[in-house]
Amino acid sequence: MGRTAAVLVATATVLLVTGVVASVDWSTAAIHDPARALTLGPLEAFVADRSGLLPAFDRIELITFLVAGVASVVSGAVVWRFRPDALTGRLIVLAGLLWLASGIRRSSDPQLFTAGVVLTHTALPLAIQVALGYPTGRLRRRWEKWYIAGCWLVATFGIASEWLFFDPLSTSAVHPSTSHNLLLIRHIPALAVSIQLTVGIVTSAMAVALIWVLVSRWRSGTQPYRAEFAPVAIGALFAFVVFAAGLLMATHIHLPGPQNSWMLSLRNPTMALLPVVVAFVVSRYHFARAAIRSAMIEIGAAPISDGFVDALRRALRDPSLVLWTYSEKTDCYLDDDGVPKRLSHVPPSRGVTTLESNGVPVGAVVYDESLSAHPELLAAVHSAATLALEHERLRNELQARLIEVKRSRERIVTAGDIQRRRLERDLHDGAQQHLITARIHLSRAKQASDNPHVRELVEHGAAELRTALTELRNLARGVYPAALTDGGLPAALTSLAERTPLPVEIDDATGTRPPARIELAAYFIAAEAVTNACKHAEASHVEIRLRHDDAALRLDVRDDGRGGAALTTGGGLSGLSDRAIALGGTLTVDSPIGGGTTLTAVLPLADGDHRFLEPRHDRPNDR
Structure with missing residues (x-):
């Protein structure tokens, strides 16, 4: 108008x-x-x-x-x-x-x-x-x-x-x-x-x-048609009945009392009943656009199939409404079950509104044909559904990219672990063996010579060689601890505790071995926490606790030091946090000043699949 x-x-x-x-x-x-x-x-x-x-x-x-x-x-x-x-x-x-x-x-x-x-x-x-x-x-x-x-x-x-x-x-x-x-x-x-x-x-x-x-x-009529037409039909019939009854009771059917005159007085307001009912119904569907706007809240809160379509059905009072998505691979529309659909196969009793984004089809809304009388409502549905499908597409793309990034980080961590193991093997089988051989030769040379000066020089060289061998073994152990490969995480942590100047208590309740990458990440996190407790926390006791179920491995390292530790960019814990995140886990630090430090790592076991858990036994030595 x-x-x-x-x-x-x-x-x-x-x-x-x-x-x-x-x-x-x-x-x-x-x-x-x-x-x-x-x-x-x-x-x-x-x-x-x-x-x-x-x-x-x-x-x-x-x-x-x-x-x-x-x-x-x-x-x-x-x-x-x-x-x-x-x-x-x-x-x-x-x-x-x-x-x-x-x-x-x-x-x-x-x-x-x-x-x-x-x-x-x-x-x-x-x-x-x-x-x-x-x-x-x-x-x-x-x-x-x-x-x-x-x-x-x-x-x-x-x-x-x-x-x-x-x-x-x-x-x-x-x-x-x-x-x-x-x-x-x-x-x-x-x-x-x-x-x-x-x-x-x-x-x-x-x-x-x-x-x-x-x-x-x-x-x-269909249910949407009934929902709209019923008030109009009832209003028309009621107006006719009241008007006719008032007329008959006032002129032909003489009942005692004043009710006939009262019925005759209803003829004026009854005339406005049908127009008011029609206006109410039309306004109700117009204001249903507000319900569609509220349905937009569903976008981002859940997948489309969980709440958005139901909200559209409630707003349009059409439980038969469906939302199809367009597939570029099959060049057709797909319903919720992935069944291909063609617009040409939609029956005449159903209406269709195609959805496009930048000229590219993204989906279609199929509804009862009676709703075609509400173009402004269908326009609101078109806008909401197009935005919802575009949001769903972007969400799926983002999720796919995040999954690929996660897998890429896992591959990087796995490749680093393989290089660590290879470097540890090369140090063990190469440089360490040569140093041991040189040490044996120096020992023989010391025994074969009677010259005190020569024996002193040989003894000094042997001492340096022993020091280099010890440092090389520590380096190899830091690159990839051999005890982790041979005995698993508890054995590696026990070896770590034996080399630590502080009392270290280990509480292991795992029972089965997690995947190798999870063991290695947990070991390095524990080693870094123990090192910090020795060097910086002025602690007198360290406790390491291991727990896991089918979902994740949980590592808790507590000390009674001075606290104040935090995850800082570039720090040792920061790199370990990145490793935990790359594996889909988390690393948190609780370190109030004067209250000690608790470091907690939660590492998922391959999406909770218990098949990745292995019985506790020594893995074959791959050296």
């Missing part, structure tokens, strides 16, 4: 309300005049008056009449605003304006009174078309067009024909009429009654047909 249309509708509404208010005759005779009873035919009005059930027209009835009309116009404007391509909003606006225009029937001017009589029921065919052609208001079948044409014929010629042979001035009543009927040809009450009965029978048959159609559509 554009600005120009809104201004025109508002102007027409104000003019009609002003004109009706100005045209009302508030004289005593006029407010009791049955011919001027709004929404009633001539015979019904006079029967109600003679039964004493027709209330005098007052300001409350005028207000309810005007409020019903204005409410219809406003409701139609809301529907028009939210669904500019549909006829529903325009039909409701026009129905509200015709309802307001029929209020000039309360005028004492013969021309205005007669015009009001003709306009009395002209709003009903428009309201019926809204219900019959919902949600677009367009008539899709030929019989529907003939049906609405029949409604217009009854609402105009059928009602007006009653006045052709009915003169309110000549009809007896408790409150004589003062209205001049310009449609009058001749006053023939019997003919007017016959016309009224004919119109009533035709109207009743058409009403039954309408009820049958509405109920059948609801029963045969």
